[in-house]
Amino acid sequence: MIGPEIDELMRLLARLPGLGPRSARRIALHLLTHRDELMHPLADALVSTAEAIVPCRQCGNLDTTDPCGICQDPGRDPTSLCVVEQVGDLWALERTRVFRGRYHVLGGTLSALDGIGPEDLRLAELIERASAPEISEVIIALDATVDGQTTAHYLADSLSGAGVTVSRLAHGVPVGGELDYLDDGTITAALNARRPI
Amino acid sequence: MIGPEIDELMRLLARLPGLGPRSARRIALHLLTHRDELMHPLADALVSTAEAIVPCRQCGNLDTTDPCGICQDPGRDPTSLCVVEQVGDLWALERTRVFRGRYHVLGGTLSALDGIGPEDLRLAELIERASAPEISEVIIALDATVDGQTTAHYLADSLSGAGVTVSRLAHGVPVGGELDYLDDGTITAALNARRPI
Incomplete structure (x- = not known):
């Protein structure tokens, strides 16, 4: 019913991290209904980024x-x-x-x-x-x-x-973290690494 | 620090439905590290789908x-x-x-x-x-x-x-739905449209 082109697009989108078949379908439809503002620019950005970006041989960035x-x-x-x-x-x-x-x-x-x-x-x-x-x-x-x-x-x-x-890096309580929700390992590490105020 | 190409790619990805800056960053990174299996095929699929798919003048599909x-x-x-x-x-x-x-x-x-x-x-x-x-x-x-x-x-x-x-379409209890979690409007509609078993 949906053509093979859209199926292929949805299959590829569903392989992106955090996406599944449902969100891929939603995104494919959104792209198809926003072709000039989003679909073509995204395709261009993918191509140009894939060509422009290389790994740094020194640090791996x-x-x-x-x-x-x-x-x-x-x-x-x-x-x-x-x-x-x-x-x-x-x-x-x-x-x-x-x-x-x-x-x-x-x-x-x-x-x-x-x-x-x-x-x-x-x-x-x-x-x-x-x-x-x-x-x-x-x-x-x-x-x-x-x-x-x-x-x-x-x-x-x-x-x-x-x-x-x-x-x-230091282990400890994350900034904004509540003790009640932290695991024992983190609390132990934070206690052992306690510092004078 | 991150180049303008990746920034632009992340900005476009973040505009897709259901995605935000964080998931866009994650996806951009995943694409850059899976260039041949995912990034190029996705760019190709976007281009070919955008070109191949037209709205039906009769029904709008x-x-x-x-x-x-x-x-x-x-x-x-x-x-x-x-x-x-x-x-x-x-x-x-x-x-x-x-x-x-x-x-x-x-x-x-x-x-x-x-x-x-x-x-x-x-x-x-x-x-x-x-x-x-x-x-x-x-x-x-x-x-x-x-x-x-x-x-x-x-x-x-x-x-x-x-x-x-x-x-x-009929209104009523969704298949698999629990009455306890349904809103009053749906229960009222389901009750009014009750059918003999």
Whole structure:
């Protein structure tokens, strides 16, 4: 009843994260009824972005240039490296505008279950970058999950010979978080890491 | 930090129904990291669908042909017309495979608040189609909202001279619905339209 073109469009939309068959149908219909304002511009944006954006060979960030804007920026602190799992984590950290050093995108975390070992991550590149004389600190900003923390400890071990300070993000109560809704692990971590006011 | 190409892509994605800035960011990142499997095919599907799909001049459906597949299908019952607000409603009815007649997409509902009057809808076309000698029934399948029902009554009035039976969808308890969670209006309608078992 609905033609194969729309079916294919809905099938592809349904594969986007957070969308399912119903929301894909709704979006496909919205696109078809807003062709000039939305459908054509979106198609153009997809094509031009797919062509323009390349991964940075140095840090793994996505940008229009390689090395990326952050790696090329002379205003960035050359002494510190922040290790993140994915580009989305890099974006999240950049939004805070607190960290002024450079990044290293690991491309994943170690996972015995998923068969991801050290050789599947950009680990050799990290050790090489961290061993450069100008680097003094490596901040490990991985997820506070089991895989993330396992990877963090593995990284700390691997970096022990690089002559750098290795640190990780603090655990604790999220800003705006209510104690009543927090898990025991977070409360324990926050209590153990308590600080004088 | 994130280039203007990605910003533009995220801005367009955030305008899709059901998506906001956060989900648009997540989708943009997913697309950039799945370029060959998803980003290019999606761009191609958008372009080819936007080019291939046209509105049917007769019923208002969207299809690759004009008149659309449903209007052209000789297996369709030529005596009944089903009036829907939007193409999405037509798709919803087609999924049930119960109605075998043809459709008429009104393109909206009357709304004093939004300044939508009869001349903004495909109403003259409906009356013309309903006046054809072969049409014996017009089923009004509009939303059970205030605007939908106002429009349904207006349509029933407008069609009174066309020599057709005008009917509307039944109101009642949705299949699988629990009485406890239903509004008073639905329960009242279901009670008034009660049927012997």
